[in-house]
Amino acid sequence: MEDFLYFFTFQDSSIAFVVIGITLLGLGSAYVGTYSFMDKKALLGDAISHAVLPGICLGFILAGEKDPIFIVGGAFLSGALATFLTSWIRTNTKLSEDATIASILSIFFGFGVVLLTVIQKSGNPEMAGLNQFIFGNAIAILEEDLYIYGGLAVLIIISLSLFQKEFSLLVFNPDYGKAIGYPMGTIRLIFNVLMILAVVIGIQAIGVVLMAALLITPGAAARFWTDRLHKLLLIAGLFSVISGIIGTYISFVLPQMPTGPWVVVCLSLHALISFLFAPKKGVLFRSISRKNYLNKTHRDHLLKALHHGLENGKKYLSIEEIYESFPFQKQKANSQSMI
Known part of the structure; x- marks a missing residue:
């Protein structure tokens, strides 16, 4: 009970930073993931989340420390490259989309693990905690990290809220959007950038391995409760925020426990409850x-x-x-x- 009161009364300012960060991260990821889920592009988020690992390692190598600007920049470039290659291979070869995504995911993640091993053997004292990017550790979020990750999360939330009509056209009827004059190619590019950013800001809290669950599971669970897009986004965001805070609290109480797995467990419980008990669509x-x-x-x-x-x-x-x-x-x- 003491730990519970200490955590949720925010007696320590660092805990407040963590809760704010995981809340913004959850909302941004749920919003992007819901659109991705409705667009039937769930696997792309999984590929991007695994593909950012080599960018994280390269950013660390260039900075010589866990500088959030280098980490975010490297992860973004790596995720962008993976997204471009996925699109290019699917367009210019006969490989199916799932085969392309699986190949990109495996290659980038494997290269990232190799770089991580090289860093671990380099003896750099600043590398402590770098492997937390694999499974995530929200408690490790610092105030300076919050400014960068939280700012990007706010950017994602505002962008998806202001341009809901354009992104809805992209998801539900891109041909109609193109016919009435909307630049659907540009909108697709912006959406991919927002998805990459959502993955990048979540890697420290959730980890590259489980980030795809934070993108897709909230929207999939919320889909059982409503058919309206704005309600779907709100419910998905609520599920993501609750799961993120509970997972972070468990990680706080059990210091050796990574945050990502517990967040995913909580999200899975939300999905299971929705699957069984949601009105109209529940089993x-x-x-x-x-x-x-x-x-x-x-x-x-x-x-x-x-x-x-x-x-x-x-x-x-x-x-x-x-x-x-x-x-x-x-x-x-x-x-x-x-x-």
Whole structure:
């Protein structure tokens, strides 16, 4: 209880910075990821999140320390290169999109692991904590990091909010957008830049391995609750923020526990609850609705059978005749007859 009160009363200013950072990160990632999910480009986010690792390592090598500007710059360039290569290979070769993304993901991540190993063997004392970029550690976010990561997150949120109509056209009907004069190629480029930025700002808190879950899972879970885009974005953002704060709190209570896995676990619980219990689209609701519909349909068929019996001069139908009319639904016929 002491740890809980200490964390959520923000007695330590560094904890406030962490909570603000994970909140902005969660909102930005959820917004970008929701559009990506609706655009059926979920795998691209996974490829970018793995592809930024060599950029992080190169940024560290150039700076000689964990300078956030070099880290962000290197990660952005690496993610941009991976995005460009994915698009170029898909356009100029016969490889399918999933094969292209899998190849880019593996090559970049493998190269990043090699660079990380080289850095670890270099003996540079500033490399301590660099491997936290693999699984994330939100508690390690400092005040100067918040200015950069938080500023980029605010930029993402504002951009997606102000140009919701343009990005909605990109996701739902790009051909119509092009027909009415919108530069859909430029809009696609801007969206890809925002996605890369969302991945870059999340690598320290969530890690390159699990960043794709923070992009896609909130939107996928929120999709069970609504069909309206603005509500979808709000629900996805709420799921992401709650999961991020809970995951960060667990990482704070258990210092040796990385943040990313716990954030993903919390997101997975949100997705599971949505999958099972969401109204209209949840499995439980749909199962109950289907059962009620089948009962209603069988009751209507039973009433029709009784009506035909009356037309043929029968005042009633015996239970045996009803069973003959519905041989595979005796239990339902018996229960409806009793009603």
